[in-house]
Amino acid sequence: MLVVLSSPVYFVFSIRLFKSLDIQIFNNFSSAENINLDWLRKLVYIFGSVWTLLMVVATIHHVFHLFSWIFCTDGISLSLSIFIILIGYYGLKQKELFSFPEKESFILEQKPEKYSGSRLKESEAGLYLEKLNRFMEEEKPYLNPDLNLPQLAKEVEIPSHYLSQVINENIGLNFFDFINRQRVEDVKNKMSDPRYNNFSILGIAFESGFNSKSAFNRVFKNITGITPSEYKKTLSV
Structure with missing residues (x-):
């Protein structure tokens, strides 16, 4: 009985972990292309559905003596084996999982109430914000397509947890x-x-720190409300 109940319980926990992971990604990375875990999400959903179905079949077999017990056990073993193999295959291709900075810790999910215990004073936050804005304008670190929070914190010489707090609270x-x-x-x-008249829109995007066409188009439209091509046309009107 506990085995049967474990399937939906672990499935719910997995969904919650994915939501937490999404928040962590957006709080630490400037590009999600190399850390996109949609493949893992899909695998978990598929495996969870198959596992639940097999558990239902196993329960029906146990209660009503229908179906084959071998079908249930072999089905579970086969699906679990395929699941593990696919995780290993795609996991090894997910380079960001193996390339975190050695001496930097990424900021986990930060909710507003978690900053209540922060030692960062309002005056210090203002100075950090001014320093950050000046650094962004002068050094343009966003041109690095792989920029992440620990890297920026090191370059601007602001502790990662304070930099995260300034960006979240002061900039919103x-x-x-x-x-x-x-x-x-x-x-x-x-x-x-x-000077960029001879550049294509995508070429300009790459020059500005984007590392894929799909990410650029999606982000540009989310921020401006129009596509890059539509914005380009407004400049010639």
Whole structure:
């Protein structure tokens, strides 16, 4: 009975973990292309559904003596084996899982109430914000397509947890949105710059820190409300 109940319980826990993971990604990475775990989400959903179905069949067999017990046990073993193999295969291809900075710890999910115990004073936060804005304008770290929170914290010389707090509370954005808004503004500026007349829109996007066409189009439209091509047309009107 406990085995049967374990399937939906673990399935619910997995969904909650995925939600937490999404928050962590957007709080630490400026690009989700190399850490996109949709494949894992799909595998868990598929395996959870298959496991639940097999448990139902096993229960029916136990109570009503229908179906074959061998079908249930072999089905569970086969699906579990395939699940493990696929996780190993796709996991090894997920390079960001194996390339975290050695001496930097990523900020886990941060809820507003978690900052209540922070030692960061309002005056210090203001200084950090000013320092961050100046660094972004002068050094343009967002041009690095693989920029993450620990890297930026090291470059701007602000502790990671304080930098995360400043971005979340003082700017009102997560790290992903903060960096990509900078990139979108850079794209818009380059589109208006005659020196980039010979660049394609995608070429400008890559020059501004984006690392894929799909990510660029999605982020640009989410921020501006129109596609890059539509924005380009407005410049010639």
